[in-house]
Amino acid sequence: MLGFLFKSQAPAPANEDPGASELALVRMAMDEDYADVEELAHQLGLHIRRPSFCNEIAGCLTYGDGYWSLGVNANATKNRQRFTIAHEIAHYLLHRDLILKDSQVNGVYDNNSYRQPVAALLNSNIEVRHEQQATMLAVRTLMSETKMRRLCDAGMSIFQIADRIGCSVGATKIRLESLGLPLNGH
Template sequence: MKMMNISDALNVIKAHQAKIPVQVIDLANELGLKVYEVPNWPDDLSGMVRKNVEATGGFDIFVNQTHAETRRRFTIAHEIAHVVLHPHLIGDGITDDALLRSGLSNDVEAQANRLAADILMPREALNSRLKMGINSVYVLATEFKVSDQAMAIRLGVAQ
């Protein structure tokens, strides 16, 4: 499958954000990405994206099966972000450690983290809940299926 351009990919992401929590595996699949959970990875390895050798121009995402669901979801969103934003940098693959650092530049990783947060915690959906008076980090994190820490960072209240 040929990779779609960034505009088309962002439209697919937006469509998936209509329902919270965002179903990241369904999103990845619609973007032409297969997601595999890996059972025996060391704990300090979170995820990886690499070219699919069978599919011309396609990519596969691998995620550490032993990590918490919220962590796996963020890792998948982070790897989706690499495919959308940096397909030219993936080469033979990008492996991210538990802090989602890959050896790519800090700017590239920060971009992937920002898009991952945007995917999982879309501003529009978050703002609508804040306007309704729902402002508990825990409640919002639970609804969006992200970690308390990710939600706190998104809300700008990280300690």
């Protein structure tokens, strides 16, 4: 094993779905123009570490010694780190029961395409659909439809929106297009 098990302050609730208080925290983050995903992780009891992973690894969510930790590649850009944190929070909320079922890995490691990487890091319980679910929740956390509509209605350009929400222009463009919103200034 890689030995990347960092301690957090959140005891592992085995086989437990997200509670109402956890979902309320995510909804509050969705409403903010700049979703503070680091604060959200802290409020959920997750400890964030920034190791220098190889360039292929974006991040991970691990469980060890009774605690959850979230790792994000220190070499990634700030916006990429924000998305990775949101993605790993989504795994925690949606898939922690599945993550704990694999006693060999006790975590999920994601490459830069948010798919599980090499076989040595593979959690057999996390499938492509689970990665897609985590990605969609991360997108909604950082770029909720309500938020994006509000910013477009305020007449902001795509560049202003990307800066305001802390996401790349490319990701912002994809989200605006998926919502059928105008690409002002692009």
